[in-house]
Amino acid sequence: MTPDELSGALSAALAAAVADGTLALPADAIPASVHVERPRQREHGDWATNIALQLAKKAGVAPRTLAEDLAKRLVVTPGVKAVDVAGPGFLNITLDAAAAGSLARTIVEAGAAYGRNDSEAGLKINLEFVSANPTGPIHIGGVRWAAVGDSLARILTASGAEVAREYYFNDHGTQIDRFARSLLAAAKGRPAPEDGYGGAYIAEIAEAVIADALADGDADPRDLPDAEAQETFRARGVTRMFAEIKQSLHDFGVDFDVYFHEDSLHESGAVEHAVARLQAGGHMFEKDGALWLRTTDFGDDKDRVVVKSDGDAAYIAGDIAYYLDKRERGFDDVIIMLGADHHGYVGRMMAVCAAFGDTPGKNLQILIGQMVNLVKEGQPVRMSKRAGTVLTIDDLVGAVGVDAARYSLARYSADSNIDLDLDLLASAKNENPVFYVQYAHSRTVQVAAKAAERGVRREDGFDPALLDQESEAVLLGRLTEFPRIVAQAAELREPHRVARYLEALAGDFHSWYNQNLRVAPYPDEEVTDQHRTRLWLNDAVRTVLVNGLGLLGVSAPERM
């Protein structure tokens, strides 16, 4: 019996109570689906609902009285073993072992589909994340969004959405000029420019650019006049950096559907197109020789310059055009993940969204994630791209591997700052909970292998009523929750919920395993339905662990 079926039974009980006059409520006061949840306390049964507490006041009856009535109606439902009224008016529901245990087979038969849901069904979602400037390797902050964003894309897809992963490649402005001047300076052995970048990677990129140029039969850029040389370093340096970033992300298990170049917006006329639309809407005005967007009409705290008085497009012009471009490509929801250092954009971009006649918070959703701090021996370590003291995506993967890196970045709420301890990274990687979850998975594989060796075959029998141990009820309850967890992670855009769920599931599984309830019989024992049914349960756990780890982009090894 699934929570949805239980919820349906509760709705029916309510409807019946209204029909025979026991419950004096208008039909529209009855919720379409009654919320049931897993109680924290095992003594409170398999499922609990507070529906009587919610409706009692409206109906003018005591909560416990209503609860007693509902309990009587519900307890006759097939699969329901007991319904108790507790506390101020909770309904605590206990299922038959058979009704609960049947889930094991359902999950195994659903396989990869178990956990999929329709909470985002039919939506075309554009998810933009990372979008780090091509002026250096991706550092730890960007890696966090790579892990979280890619996982979110997987979760949204599992929830029925059509998702495009997109990377906005910022190759237009003065940051790129600085980058080019820095490369030139490094190539010529001159000190880094005042406002430039000084990391060791700059010298490496400069060398690579020179090698690329020579390989193409071009002149050594060091022999060119500065202006020409700088252009060579800009063009080749950006291309080079772009390729490196793409490769690093690929090695991290993250591949984008679209790498969108800011330059293309300016070259294609997309910026003019977007500005023209805003002008037509009456949202633009001229002042001090510049062209402004009146974002204050839509809640921003000040108006924004779109075209500067020198005729150049301001940065926001690209963002405006980019947003419109995404919408015109047919995306319903445009989601952008940004670090907390960019949260100043939210107000103006929401205003832009509204100026186009869209709905902020729906057509445009901006997710702000907090920063990652590096800590060494308890002291914060400042990371600076210009000083070259950065922890890059490749450093992180090299130190702990893709699985541990992705998992440990995705298991935290994006709202919380992460303190990453460099010593811990290097020394104690076994502390990562990812191994706890992966170990549970490999255990299910080994258990199944041993069972097969002893002649236990799922198709020879399944009797869910035999899953009557307490640890089995706990495990089944946990397995039931998975689709809801995925749906919730999708709706709230919070992938960490999947990770936390998997840790709990792994814990329940390890605990069950240690009861020594035997999936594989001892060598001198007969194979019974007990073994076969437990194998179904074991394999159901494996299915959910595989599906869940997959949503995080983490592997599920068969042995460790």
Added chain:
RNA sequence: GCGCCCGUAGCUCAGUGGAUAGAGCGUCUGCCUCCGGAGCAGAAGGUCGUAGGUUCGAGUCCUAUCGGGCGCACCA
């Protein structure tokens, strides 16, 4: 000054109004002749920053306040 995020066990963090607030790490005590001990069982450890408020019920919602992080450009 204004805005956003955070404050929960010694540490790192879960907990989108429910019952006795959880996990990992660390500390202490037990558990390997049989499906892998990267595991399990148990103990210790909390005025959920503080003060008010809403509610049958608040870690969760509201207000104020303290502490920390990050922002408030004709930069990108």
